[in-house]
Amino acid sequence: MTVQWIGRGARNPFATRFIRPGMIPPLDAEGHPVSVAALAARVPHGGFMALVGPHGSGKSNLLAALAAHLAQDAVVMQSRVRRARDVPGLLARIARLPVAAIACIDGWERLGALGRVAVRVVARCRGCDLVVTAHRPCGPVLARCMTTPSLLARVVAMLGPDDAVIGHDDVTAAYARHAGNVREALLDLYDLFEQRIRGSAAGVRT
Amino acid sequence: MRLPRFFGKKRGERRTGSQRWGSFGEAAFHGALVCAGVVFATLLASGVAVPEWRINHDFQPTRCLVRGTGLVRRTVEDPPGSFSTTWRPTVLVRYEAEGRQFESWSHSRGPASFGRATAAARLPSWPIGSEVPGWYDPADPETIVLERGYNWWTWLLALLLPGALLGFGMTGLVRTARRWGRSEEAIAASTGLVDLLDPSRRPPAGAGVMPGVPACDDLVNSPGTVLRYRLPIESADTWTLFGLGLFAVLWNAVLAVLAVGAGLDLAGGRIDWLLIALLIPFAAIGCTGVVLFVRQLFLAAAVGTTQIEISDHPLRPGGRYDVLLAQSGAGTMHDLGLSLELEEQATFHQGTDTRTESLVVIQRPVRAWGLLQLDPTSRFEERMTVEIPVDTMHSFVTEHNAVRWRFVVRGKPSRWPAFVRVFPIIVHPRDTARQTADAESAPTGTVA
Amino acid sequence: MTSESLDRSRPTLRIDAQFDRLDRTYAPGAPLTARYWIAGIGQERVRSIERSVDWYTEGKGEEDLGVHFFERIAPPSPTDAVVEGTVTTTLPASPLSYEGVIVKVRWCLRVRVFFTSGRDFVSEHVFAVGDLPPARPAAPATRIAPPVPVVRGAST
Structure with a gap:
């Protein structure tokens, strides 16, 4: 899908609309583009692969891009797990997949030990591949997601805020404040952007 | 009209670029459910519902002379290797049908679900030599029943299982059809079957109302003592109090059961050290719960409403x-x-x-x-x-x-x-x- | 009216729109008429065109979408160099366009072109319903008067 937007006034480039998984092309730790095609070629048939990295390192974003690429040639199911009780629904969805489909699961650890075993068994029975995101290695690693200040700077440049509103120092400071969590840093920059364009008071957060 | 949604896309899940393949998979799944529903409905209709309907509508009345009684035993192997037996009363009757005399064992409605004693206890209802009403099948006069009527559970069963499968499958098919190759605006704008048939003739969504503005109904159902309305309070205090109270009661109930068990052991001269060791931290948590609850209760009472x-x-x-x-x-x-x-x-x-x-x-x-x-x-x-x-x-x-x-x-x-x-x-x-x-x-x- | 296509692979495709109010600001309940032009379709065949008047949320939350007007129309003639159309609707009483801090509400005209290849191109033209000024984060509450001793009693 291609999007064209025509509007007026300053638009906060760090709104979730622009930073949610799938909206930013995947980048490596230094901010260089990642070859999603090369990653996709490493997904084995009937296998299990994990995208590993800490919170806010781009796992979900990379998974979304990978799923979109894989979907050109195969049936792909993408699912985000938030709690263990999502397991039955997830199992039902995998059970409905045709043979040789690919299940991309965001939040592998949230399935719980039993849920992970069940998902692996059902996927194996269906002959489906599993590509998951996890914070720690849990099997063959497809990619390790890491961040650097350069990566955040590159992402911010792609989002394209006015340099006069958000400067390089702001980006560096946001990265440091959130200890490398790019997602939190971007949301921090959202607040800073709003504050700068409105010249506002500190606000009352509840 | 919003179609019921039994399960499906959870929030946060989304199909990727191969929507058509995904939709095809969903359509095949729901189509299989519809087929299963049709098969079940046919089997139940032909095996249960139609015979019962015929007994009540087609069978002809006659008078039957009771010549003997007995029990029908049915043994099935379910699961394999395990046998179960059920019993059903049956009556040998002589009756006249289509100008001829017949003598045959009566059929009972429904499955043989009685135990032997229960089935035998029903036999005195048909004393030998007595005359009782009966109904014979005009298509097969040797088939006779001594009871008529409908079993509600038969119809419930006949409707429930196939109905669930059909409903599940049909709604899934309709939902898949609604989403097939459509944009987020088209999905958000659609309201149901009417839209499925002709989306262009649907009136604008939200016309005549205030979209996005929450309803006020729950805020105006309490009259005030001085002014018109008394506003409801939205505060976590009440739920905190309720939650603490519930926790304190449940936890200490479990604690009391364990303590009684330990006490009985002690009275009997036995000391279960493991249980006592468990009771100490359990009691500490229970006491903390009570203290927190009482504190919250005092806070609510002292501060006032x-x-x-x-x-x-x-x-x-x-x-x-x-x-x-x-x-x-x-x-x-x-x-x-x-x-x-x-x-x-x-x-x-x-x-x-x-x-x-x-x-x-x-x-x-x-x-x-x-x-x-x-x-x-x-x-x-x-x-x-x-x-x-x-x-x-x-x-x-x-x-x-x-x-x-x-x-x-x-x-x-x-x-x-x-x-x-x-x-x-x-x-x-x-x-x-x-x-x-x-x-x-x-x-x-x-x-x- | 100018627009910049974000599609690198189809740089010539372009959708422009003109609203019947130059400032693109409408009162709630007011009629809206907008005309759009689709240019640069090229050789690719169009399967259908969807046009809708929507509102959506933007900010730090997930995007919520409301569709006020929606229409799917038949594909244009393959010989048409420029496809144009008009959308006319009466806007509802709410929600008003809102430039909040972490929640924003925007109204837009969306024109979406579906191609037979399965790809689609969507163009979004923002307008305003109502004329609310942007919100500003509140400063922490301040006392409006120094506390004075008050003896219990109904002062009504």
């Missing part, structure tokens, strides 16, 4: 409304303040986490009091006028975002922790006619 009444509801920007604040309780209140607030709330599912953020964008103090002496026999009351700011956003609530108006009462009693009590209000958009008049003065263009 706060009530707000208002002269009208819903409110509109620029409107002026009478508001009554009433505070009961006893002792000294160091500070008590009422403010009008507008809060934005946004929920974002970031990666695998859900993050909800709130920000107060309008906070207007209405009135504040200091060193308030509360009398338990008469509550403190203060009436004032509040104006909703002009040119401010109306109340707005969607699935992940909200803009909420509220009155907030903040108090600091002496010897007790400070409290915050929230009273939601609904603000509608400013009068539409006025805004239309304002907009008339704006420049217009021409669209050919």
Whole structure:
């Protein structure tokens, strides 16, 4: 899908609309583009692969891009797990997949030990591949997601805020404040952007 | 019409680029369910429902002479290797049908579900030599029944299982058809089967209502004592109290059971050290729960209730409304303040986490009091006028975002922790006619 | 009216729109008429065109979408160099366009072109319903009057 937007006034480039998984092309730790095609070629048939990295390192974003690429040639199911009780629904969805489909699961650890075993068994029975995101290695690693200040700077440049509103120092400071969590840093920059364009008071957060 | 959704796409799940393949898979799955429903419905209709219907409509009445009674035994192997036996009473009767005499064992309706004793106990209902009514099958006069009527469970079974499969499958097929190759706008705009048949003839969604503005019904069902409405309180205090109380009761009930067991062991001369070792931390947690509950209860009782009444509801920007604040309780209140607030709330599912953020964008103090002496026999009351700011956003609530108006009462009693009590209000958009008049003065263009 | 296509692979495709109010600001309940032009379709065949008047949320929360007007129309003639159309609707009383801090509400005209290849191109033209000023984060509450001793009693 291609999007064209025509509007007026300053638009906060760090709104979730622009930073949610799938909206930013995947980048490596230094901010260089990642070859999603090369990653996709490493997904084995009937296998299990994990995208590993800490919170806010781009796992979900990379998974979304990978799923979109894989979907050109195969049936792909993408699912985000938030709690263990999502397991039955997830199992039902995998059970409905045709043979040789690919299940991309965001939040592998949230399935719980039993849920992970069940998902692996059902996927194996269906002959489906599993590509998951996890914070720690849990099997063959497809990619390790890491961040650097350069990566955040590159992402911010792609989002394209006015340099006069958000400067390089702001980006560096946001990265440091959130200890490398790019997602939190971007949301921090959202607040800073709003504050700068409105010249506002500190606000009352509840 | 919104179709029921038994399961399916959870929030946060999304199909990727191969929507058509995914939709094809879903359609095949739901199509299989529909087929299974049709097969089950056919089997149940032909095996249970139709025979019963024929007994009640086609079978002809006759008089039967009871010649003998007996029990039909049926043994089935289910599961394999395990046998179960059921018994059913049967009666040998002589009767006249189609101008001829017949003698045959009667058929019973329904499955053989009696135990042997139960089935035998029913046999005296047909004394040998007596004459009883019966109904024979005109297509096969040797088939005779001595009871008629409908078994509700037969029809329930006949309708329930195939009905569930058909309903499940059909709604899934319709849902898949609705989503097949459609944009997010088309899906959001669609309302049901009417739209499925012809989306272009559907009236605009939300026409004649106020989309995004929450309903006010729950806020105007309590009359006030002085003003028109008493606002409901939205505070976590009540739920905290309830939760602590429930926890304290349940935990200490379990503790009591364990303690009684340990006590009985001790009385019998046995000492279960493991149980006693477990009881000590359990008792500590139980006591902490009770202490927290009692503290919260005292806090709620000592601070007293706060009530707000208002002269009208819903409110509109620029409107002026009478508001009554009433505070009961006893002792000294160091500070008590009422403010009008507008809060934005946004929920974002970031990666695998859900993050909800709130920000107060309008906070207007209405009135504040200091060193308030509360009398338990008469509550403190203060009436004032509040104006909703002009040119401010109306109340707005969607699935992940909200803009909420509220009155907030903040108090600091002496010897007790400070409290915050929230009273939601609904603000509608400013009068539409006025805004239309304002907009008339704006420049217009021409669209050919 | 100018627009910048974000599609690198189909740089010529372009959708422009003109609203009947030059400032693109409408009162709630007011009629809206907008005309759009689709240019640069090229040789690719169009399967259908969807046009809708929507509102959506933007900010720090997930995006919520409301559709006020929706229409799917038949594909244009393959010989048409420029496809044009007009959308006319009466806007509802709410929600008003809102430039909040973490929640924003925007109204837009969306024109979506579906191609037989399965790809689609969507163009979004923002307008305003109502004329609310942008919100500003509130400063922490301040006391409006110094506390004065108050003796219990009904002062109404």
